[in-house]
Amino acid sequence: MSGASPGSPAALRQINQAHVLSAVRRSEALRLGEIAETTGLSRPTIASALDELHDAGWVDFLDEHPKGRSGLGRPARLVRFRAEAGYVVGIDIGAHRTGVVVADLNGTPVATLKRGTAGAYDRHQLLGAVRATVHDALAQSGVGRNAVMSVAVGSPGIIHPTESMVVQAPSLPGWASLNLAKELRRSFRCPVQVENDVNLAVLGECWRGAAKSARTVVFVLWGERVGAGIYIDGQLHRGASGAAGELGYLSVLDPSGKEVLVDERGLGPFERAVGAGAIVAMGKQASRHRGDSKSELARPGEELDAARVFSAAAAGDRAARQVVDTVIAHLARGLAPLLLVLDPDLLIIGGGVSRAGKAVLDALRLQVHRLTLVGTPLELSALGDDAVAIGALRLALTDVEQRVLPSL
Amino acid sequence: MSGASPGSPAALRQINQAHVLSAVRRSEALRLGEIAETTGLSRPTIASALDELHDAGWVDFLDEHPKGRSGLGRPARLVRFRAEAGYVVGIDIGAHRTGVVVADLNGTPVATLKRGTAGAYDRHQLLGAVRATVHDALAQSGVGRNAVMSVAVGSPGIIHPTESMVVQAPSLPGWASLNLAKELRRSFRCPVQVENDVNLAVLGECWRGAAKSARTVVFVLWGERVGAGIYIDGQLHRGASGAAGELGYLSVLDPSGKEVLVDERGLGPFERAVGAGAIVAMGKQASRHRGDSKSELARPGEELDAARVFSAAAAGDRAARQVVDTVIAHLARGLAPLLLVLDPDLLIIGGGVSRAGKAVLDALRLQVHRLTLVGTPLELSALGDDAVAIGALRLALTDVEQRVLPSL
Numbered sequence: 001m002s003g004a005s006p007g008s009p010a011a012l013r014q015i016n017q018a019h020v021l022s023a024v025r026r027s028e029a030l031r032l033g034e035i036a037e038t039t040g041l042s043r044p045t046i047a048s049a050l051d052e053l054h055d056a057g058w059v060d061f062l063d064e065h066p067k068g069r070s071g072l073g074r075p076a077r078l079v080r081f082r083a084e085a086g087y088v089v090g091i092d093i094g095a096h097r098t099g100v101v102v103a104d105l106n107g108t109p110v111a112t113l114k115r116g117t118a119g120a121y122d123r124h125q126l127l128g129a130v131r132a133t134v135h136d137a138l139a140q141s142g143v144g145r146n147a148v149m150s151v152a153v154g155s156p157g158i159i160h161p162t163e164s165m166v167v168q169a170p171s172l173p174g175w176a177s178l179n180l181a182k183e184l185r186r187s188f189r190c191p192v193q194v195e196n197d198v199n200l201a202v203l204g205e206c207w208r209g210a211a212k213s214a215r216t217v218v219f220v221l222w223g224e225r226v227g228a229g230i231y232i233d234g235q236l237h238r239g240a241s242g243a244a245g246e247l248g249y250l251s252v253l254d255p256s257g258k259e260v261l262v263d264e265r266g267l268g269p270f271e272r273a274v275g276a277g278a279i280v281a282m283g284k285q286a287s288r289h290r291g292d293s294k295s296e297l298a299r300p301g302e303e304l305d306a307a308r309v310f311s312a313a314a315a316g317d318r319a320a321r322q323v324v325d326t327v328i329a330h331l332a333r334g335l336a337p338l339l340l341v342l343d344p345d346l347l348i349i350g351g352g353v354s355r356a357g358k359a360v361l362d363a364l365r366l367q368v369h370r371l372t373l374v375g376t377p378l379e380l381s382a383l384g385d386d387a388v389a390i391g392a393l394r395l396a397l398t399d400v401e402q403r404v405l406p407s408l
Numbered sequence: 409m410s411g412a413s414p415g416s417p418a419a420l421r422q423i424n425q426a427h428v429l430s431a432v433r434r435s436e437a438l439r440l441g442e443i444a445e446t447t448g449l450s451r452p453t454i455a456s457a458l459d460e461l462h463d464a465g466w467v468d469f470l471d472e473h474p475k476g477r478s479g480l481g482r483p484a485r486l487v488r489f490r491a492e493a494g495y496v497v498g499i500d501i502g503a504h505r506t507g508v509v510v511a512d513l514n515g516t517p518v519a520t521l522k523r524g525t526a527g528a529y530d531r532h533q534l535l536g537a538v539r540a541t542v543h544d545a546l547a548q549s550g551v552g553r554n555a556v557m558s559v560a561v562g563s564p565g566i567i568h569p570t571e572s573m574v575v576q577a578p579s580l581p582g583w584a585s586l587n588l589a590k591e592l593r594r595s596f597r598c599p600v601q602v603e604n605d606v607n608l609a610v611l612g613e614c615w616r617g618a619a620k621s622a623r624t625v626v627f628v629l630w631g632e633r634v635g636a637g638i639y640i641d642g643q644l645h646r647g648a649s650g651a652a653g654e655l656g657y658l659s660v661l662d663p664s665g666k667e668v669l670v671d672e673r674g675l676g677p678f679e680r681a682v683g684a685g686a687i688v689a690m691g692k693q694a695s696r697h698r699g700d701s702k703s704e705l706a707r708p709g710e711e712l713d714a715a716r717v718f719s720a721a722a723a724g725d726r727a728a729r730q731v732v733d734t735v736i737a738h739l740a741r742g743l744a745p746l747l748l749v750l751d752p753d754l755l756i757i758g759g760g761v762s763r764a765g766k767a768v769l770d771a772l773r774l775q776v777h778r779l780t781l782v783g784t785p786l787e788l789s790a791l792g793d794d795a796v797a798i799g800a801l802r803l804a805l806t807d808v809e810q811r812v813l814p815s816l
Binding site for chain 1: 566576623624636638640641643645646647648649650651652653654655657658659660661662663665669737740741744745746748749750751752753778779780781782784
């Protein structure tokens with residue numbers, strides 16, 4: 001929040017409000033004395049800041065009735081942050097599914113909705129499906145559109161770093177060159193930010209997932225597509241063109257180095273080698289090749305997917321195990337450059353394929369450490385399918401904190 | 409500089425001194441009125457800050473005698489920063505050579521000395537040679553050891569991010585596990601910082617070289633060894649273990665992915681493929697293979713080096729051209745992952761082999777852009793051999809600015 005000139009009494013009042021509010025937000029409810037301890041401010045300063053925060057609707061006063069002492073003297077006043085003073089919306093737009101989470105200003109979800117959107121065959125249909133999902137999630141939460149203070153959206157593709165424009169998004173039909181923020185601003189009266197989905201996933205994991213105390217974290221999305229979100233010293237690293245972490249285009253497996261950079265489906269060499277589609281294709285080929293009708297991979301009448309390749313391997317199916325071993329060895333070949341370049345505190349593996357679980361992670365760790373220097377810890381995503389939407393909430397909350405709440 | 413409690417009159421005086429000094433340091437000499445314009449401070453505040461800065465030895469007053477007006481009225485006072493109030497030393501320790509630069513507090517070199525140190529066969533000899541070079545550079549500059557306010561040293565190898573300890577340094581005998589900062593502190597009465605040499609090179613290029621206005625810059629050292637220094641939003645990115653940018657260990661050319669990570673010389677797969685040694689070996693093999701005694705590569709009685717392979721290629725020698733083409737194609741295979749991960753504003757190619765010049769850079773750019781998405785600009789190092797020592801000066805100056813000079 002701005003407006004007051006630096007050094008003026010108004011600016012000082014705002015700084016004090018920000019300190020007090022920050023202390024109050026860290027707890028469920030605080031006494032004035034506790035605020036004094038945390039902030040180092042005097043009681044009269046705190047009382048006056050609290051009055052202003054109360055007038056602005058950011059805090060509530062509760063009367064405390066300690067057990068066995070009710071009725072004796074004046075009750076101590078407890079202060080709580082009015083997390084219901086506003087709401088944020090996090091949206092995760094994927095090739096197959098759109099997820100929407102509505103949360104209060106503590107980031108606590110009040111409604112979560114996921115809808116299959118694979119049927120949308122152009123940008124208008126997909127945008128329509130996104131708008132309908134947002135509408136229904138808000139209706140479910142009982143939150144009015146006017147109470148929404150900030151919206152953040154995760155989308156696949158390269159997002160222009162300053163203009164919230166989708167530059168490339170091969171996995172979504174007609175999505176390239178879309179000004180997604182502008183399209184969605186029509187549905188809201190508050191700011192709408194657009195961010196690459198994997199970037200939001202790493203924000204989500206750093207906030208409420210597997211990486212709460214790490215400084216440099218990389219989140220690798222391992223699904224149909226492969227990409228990385230990079231978080232360095234408290235900031236997303238987006239790159240000069242918003243294209244940092246585009247691992248899918250790595251060419252590390254073809255000795256000639258002459259493979260096509262982007263194929264007709266928009267896939268790069270690395271995702272063509274280790275993505276969900278590649279795993280299924282390898283599984284089908286392995287079962288055909290062996291002609292083994294008892295293989296888990298050749299279950300008649302059932303479409304093979306990556307999950308079944310992994311479960312068959314876990315159950316001891318030899319053909320499936322060979323496929324999984326090959327895929328893990330290939331994945332390690334692409335993760336090694338990422339680790340040699342960045343040397344992060346933590347590498348998180350997420351995305352659909354990562355659901356194959358801990359056995360796959362352990363095998364991957366072995367392969368990756370063979371190809372790198374310092375034994376970077378590898379972990380599975382703690383937030384799973386929700387990482388992108390939770391990261392979107394975090395981005396929207398940061399916007400509210402910087403723009404709406406009293407802040408330093 | 410610290411000491412005064414925040415908000416106190418002493419702290420305010422220090423802030424004003426810092427503002428005034430910062431303005432004075434940006435020019436050769438300033439009038440009081442010009443300082444008022446730059447800082448927005450009142451003339452009495454500036455005058456008092458200047459008196460304090462003068463007492464502390466940071467500024468000098470000069471009398472201005474404008475042409476044709478000398479003798480008329482009181483001359484205006486000009487203020488200049490006393491860059492000679494202290495000195496910094498930048499040291500570049502390499503496998504073959506040690507460089508020392510002594511500079512004043514403007515970063516202007518007052519002495520530069522380079523010595524071949526390839527003869528040193530253990531850490532004691534090399535440390536002795538470094539100390540002797542520092543001694544002679546100081547003698548040459550006329551700067552006393554007591555006037556040195558900060559020292560920064562660049563060394564090959566992985567440097568522990570907090571303890572200034574050399575963790576690994578395969579190119580220097582006995583250098584691993586050396587507490588280099590502690591060793592050199594015995595020679596100085598001021599702080600000594602140790603940093604990876606390529607990290608200093610990128611600092612140098614961002615300060616006085618090819619990357620003065622870029623936000624994210626990668627400097628790739630291309631010599632016997634291959635490594636990258638990474639600079640993101642005004643900060644070095646060192647990595648969790650100080651091992652960020654260790655490109656030499658990339659395995660992107662062997663289809664099996666089973667090559668040795670570190671060979672008996674301490675070299676990784678990528679530097680074994682594109683380093684100076686590999687270029688010479690390929691050149692020798694090419695000349696033998698063709699049995700072409702007229703080839704530039706087979707000049708009798710002369711030891712082949714990488715520079716001669718490149719110059720022969722430039723002169724049209726076919727065998728040499730084939731070697732250069734292969735090496736450039738291989739180098740691009742390792743630079744592509746770096747660019748896909750980081751998406752920097754600028755990639756700078758430095759190190760011995762980069763002296764091959766612009767033709768090689770143009771060919772490399774073509775190959776790299778074929779393997780990446782966004783056409784990152786590639787440039788040659790502007791500082792050449794001096795990049796590490798100049799980066800060391802920058803690191804030492806930053807220490808002086810934060811610790812000794814009045815600062816915010």
